[in-house]
Amino acid sequence: MDGERMDYLEGLNDRQRDAVLHTEGPLLIMAGAGSGKTRVVTHKIAYLIEEKGVYPSSILAITFTNKAASEMKDRVKELIDADVDKMWMGTFHSICVRILRRDIDRLGYDRSFTIYDRDDQITLMKECIKELNIDKTMYKESAVLSKISSLKDASIEPDSYINENYSEFRERTIGELYALYEKKLKKYNALDFDDLIIKTVVLLKENKDILEFYQNKFKHVFVDEYQDTNKIQYEFARLLSGKHENICVVGDSDQSIYGWRGADIGNILNFEKDFENSTVILLEQNYRSTPNILNVANKVIGNNFERQAKNLWTNREEGEKVVYEQLDYSEEEGHFIANKIHQLIYKGYKLKDIAVLYRTNAQSRTFEESFMKEELPYKIVGGLRFYDRKEVKDVIAYLKVLQNPNDNISIKRIINTPRRGVGLATISKIEEYAIEHGESFYGALLSLDEIDSLNARAKNSVSPFIDTMNVLMAKKEVMGLKDFIEEMISSIGYIEELKKEDTIEARTRIENIKEFISVALNFENINEDATLEDFLASVSLLSDVDKTVDENNLITLMTIHSAKGLEFKVVFVVGLEEGLFPSFRSLESDEDIEEERRLMYVALTRAEEVLFITNAKRRTIYGNTNYTLPSRFIEEMGDTIEKPEVKKANIQSKSADESLIRIKDFTMPNLNYNPAMMKKRNDGDKEVNIGDKVKHKKWGIGTVAMVKEREGDKELTIAFDKGGLKRLLLSIAPIEIIGG
Numbered sequence: 001m002d003g004e005r006m007d008y009l010e011g012l013n014d015r016q017r018d019a020v021l022h023t024e025g026p027l028l029i030m031a032g033a034g035s036g037k038t039r040v041v042t043h044k045i046a047y048l049i050e051e052k053g054v055y056p057s058s059i060l061a062i063t064f065t066n067k068a069a070s071e072m073k074d075r076v077k078e079l080i081d082a083d084v085d086k087m088w089m090g091t092f093h094s095i096c097v098r099i100l101r102r103d104i105d106r107l108g109y110d111r112s113f114t115i116y117d118r119d120d121q122i123t124l125m126k127e128c129i130k131e132l133n134i135d136k137t138m139y140k141e142s143a144v145l146s147k148i149s150s151l152k153d154a155s156i157e158p159d160s161y162i163n164e165n166y167s168e169f170r171e172r173t174i175g176e177l178y179a180l181y182e183k184k185l186k187k188y189n190a191l192d193f194d195d196l197i198i199k200t201v202v203l204l205k206e207n208k209d210i211l212e213f214y215q216n217k218f219k220h221v222f223v224d225e226y227q228d229t230n231k232i233q234y235e236f237a238r239l240l241s242g243k244h245e246n247i248c249v250v251g252d253s254d255q256s257i258y259g260w261r262g263a264d265i266g267n268i269l270n271f272e273k274d275f276e277n278s279t280v281i282l283l284e285q286n287y288r289s290t291p292n293i294l295n296v297a298n299k300v301i302g303n304n305f306e307r308q309a310k311n312l313w314t315n316r317e318e319g320e321k322v323v324y325e326q327l328d329y330s331e332e333e334g335h336f337i338a339n340k341i342h343q344l345i346y347k348g349y350k351l352k353d354i355a356v357l358y359r360t361n362a363q364s365r366t367f368e369e370s371f372m373k374e375e376l377p378y379k380i381v382g383g384l385r386f387y388d389r390k391e392v393k394d395v396i397a398y399l400k401v402l403q404n405p406n407d408n409i410s411i412k413r414i415i416n417t418p419r420r421g422v423g424l425a426t427i428s429k430i431e432e433y434a435i436e437h438g439e440s441f442y443g444a445l446l447s448l449d450e451i452d453s454l455n456a457r458a459k460n461s462v463s464p465f466i467d468t469m470n471v472l473m474a475k476k477e478v479m480g481l482k483d484f485i486e487e488m489i490s491s492i493g494y495i496e497e498l499k500k501e502d503t504i505e506a507r508t509r510i511e512n513i514k515e516f517i518s519v520a521l522n523f524e525n526i527n528e529d530a531t532l533e534d535f536l537a538s539v540s541l542l543s544d545v546d547k548t549v550d551e552n553n554l555i556t557l558m559t560i561h562s563a564k565g566l567e568f569k570v571v572f573v574v575g576l577e578e579g580l581f582p583s584f585r586s587l588e589s590d591e592d593i594e595e596e597r598r599l600m601y602v603a604l605t606r607a608e609e610v611l612f613i614t615n616a617k618r619r620t621i622y623g624n625t626n627y628t629l630p631s632r633f634i635e636e637m638g639d640t641i642e643k644p645e646v647k648k649a650n651i652q653s654k655s656a657d658e659s660l661i662r663i664k665d666f667t668m669p670n671l672n673y674n675p676a677m678m679k680k681r682n683d684g685d686k687e688v689n690i691g692d693k694v695k696h697k698k699w700g701i702g703t704v705a706m707v708k709e710r711e712g713d714k715e716l717t718i719a720f721d722k723g724g725l726k727r728l729l730l731s732i733a734p735i736e737i738i739g740g
């Protein structure tokens with residue numbers, strides 16, 4: 001920077017400058033998206049080091065992700081020449097690990113403690129369940145673990161939980177598992193993720209000298225995305241800044257999206273209470289987005305009651321209108337976006353300028369497929385690519401074995417997935433037998449009785465698996481692809497096992513498995529007489545694309561949750577449908593809808609120049625195809641978005657005739673139709689015609705859209721007001737025809 005001095009106050013507005021110059025005392029910056037909160041933090045750090053002579057090592061900055069931390073460090077590096085690597089910048093977890101590595105011996109742990117991830121925790125919990133001799137079908141490891149996690153978060157000790165629930169057998173047992181789990185963690189010199197923060201807070205509270213050391217060391221503490229901190233994280237930040245009280249927290253209550261994980265907006269209110277001389281600075285100018293984009297975001301978030309109104313403005317140029325596109329079918333969302341991306345690239349945008357944001361991980365699949373077909377390189381942030389996910393690989397492994405029983409690798413993958421009590425010893429004995437007799441693994445299974453090295457218990461653990469597989473192999477020959485895959489998934493009990501876990505992760509897995517059924521459904525729709533073999537071949541090709549692409553120039557696919565704090569020139573927010581976004585689970589409570597709306601606000605405000613929002617009238621997700629309703633958020637956007645003329649006419653035309661014609665145009669996949677499951681009702685031939693109104697026990701009123709002869713029966717396709725499009729057999733469906 002030869003003589004030319006960088007002015008850290010350059011490129012800041014007055015309020016931002018005030019915030020940077022406010023170097024003594026607690027500071028709360030609450031401001032809308034893109035108003036430069038994170039920029040204030042980086043400039044302030046640079047200013048403190050360069051102008052105020054603060055050592056980089058006296059600075060602690062807590063960010064929400066490791067990626068955000070390294071970006072922040074890079075930005076500071078761009079501003080100044082100092083040794084910024086000495087700053088402490090990272091997530092709550094990474095900072096706590098650093099503190100614990102130094103002093104955890106004071107809590108009776110060894111400094112070389114291990115951090116247990118999810119898999120380790122499960123293994124440990126298994127051990128506890130076994131040791132206490134508990135019925136393991138009643139207590140799922142992950143369910144117990146998430147309960148323990150919430151108890152830890154609320155600082156409830158095992159003993160007091162046991163005492164409080166002494167008369168409730170189940171809760172008491174969970175308390176006992178909790179106690180043993182904690183004892184074992186300690187014995188193994190291990191900490192789980194919750195512990196990292198909890199133990200650090202305990203360490204600081206119980207050891208004055210350590211607390212003082214850090215309080216003296218960190219002259220300045222920063223917390224970005226403050227609205228998403230939970231109670232214990234807040235306590236941690238408060239302890240560390242306790243002496244100098246130079247704490248600067250920045251956030252936006254409209255972007256609080258982790259309520260479900262214990263994040264507490266109350267921390268914003270507490271801040272002003274707990275830090276007496278705190279200053280509050282509000283920023284109102286948005287530098288990120290065009291007015292057209294900002295209008296949409298402001299309009300939507302304005303519908304939340306539980307908020308303080310803000311006035312976010314920008315003086316950027318108007319920009320392009322935000323475009324809303326409604327596709328007929330979910331698979332077209334991917335094609336549409338791929339086409340748009342080609343156009344944008346032609347206009348000069350780079351792949352890395354572009355992001356596709358969705359509500360749930362399972363949605364990434366259709367985009368992955370379209371982008372692969374169109375040779376558009378992409379990456380998935382904060383998640384595995386669809387075909388790399390464990391549950392998807394497991395299901396594919398089953399299909400591979402059913403297609404080719406000699407596939408020894410796949411069979412070993414699934415023989416104990418879901419868990420059937422088949423141990424490693426059993427597997428290796430079967431393998432030995434197979435080798436000895438020159439058979440495949442599956443071949444050895446078929447002569448299970450002859451494997452003398454296996455005891456009766458081991459044989460019993462394997463034989464249900466063999467029975468299931470044999471039945472499935474027979475069914476494969478007579479069933480359609482999608483139906484067969486559904487049948488397979490249900491008969492192996494994979495989803496049941498996940499349901500018992502009842503955790504967020506397990507739910508995601510179930511969603512992905514169901515999403516895999518959608519893949520089969522689409523394959524079947526495109527390829528007549530689709531065979532399992534063809535399907536597996538196509539899936540293998542999709543899951544194995546070579547990676548000769550520039551890793552720095554890729555389209556970004558991610559969930560909105562992981563997009564927090566980031567910005568992109570072009571953003572597609574997809575799947576704006578009731579039940580998807582807002583999510584199904586949120587529909588019942590106003591509070592949850594408000595959190596979904598904040599999530600919507602986060603999504604929209606990631607865009608700088610170009611913003612598209614899309615949805616589909618009909619979506620195949622989790623293995624079902626259903627009619628959808630546009631998200632309420634679209635309605636809320638009002639005229640801030642542009643709806644293509646033709647579509648407008650379509651949406652407005654509510655006439656039954658017209659909607660019928662549209663329904664008739666589709667060739668519908670096989671829905672809710674499983675002849676084997678149904679018994680015929682014997683009440684003669686009912687007359688039914690297209691356009692008739694019917695009433696269904698569960699789905700209410702609907703209109704008949706299609707009538708097809710089917711093995712002496714009539715198959716009706718009915719558009720229900722509530723249930724979407726369903727296929728039913730006239731003779732057995734619980735429907736009543738109420739008029740033409």
Ligand SMILES: Nc1ncnc2c1ncn2[C@@H]1O[C@H](COP(=O)(O)OP(=O)(O)OP(=O)(O)O)[C@@H](O)[C@H]1O
Pocket residue numbers: 011012013016031032033034035036037038039040252255286287288564565566567605
């Ligand atoms: N005074 C300014 N002049 C020019 N550009 C600015 C100014 N302040 C911020 N920006 C730019 O505006 C964009 C948004 O800033 P930043 O990411 O800091 O906002 P934020 O408030 O942290 O947003 P979010 O709430 O999404 O985290 C960045 O590209 C930043 O460089």
Ligand SMILES: [Mg+2]
Pocket residue numbers: 037038039224565
């Ligand atoms: Mg930010």
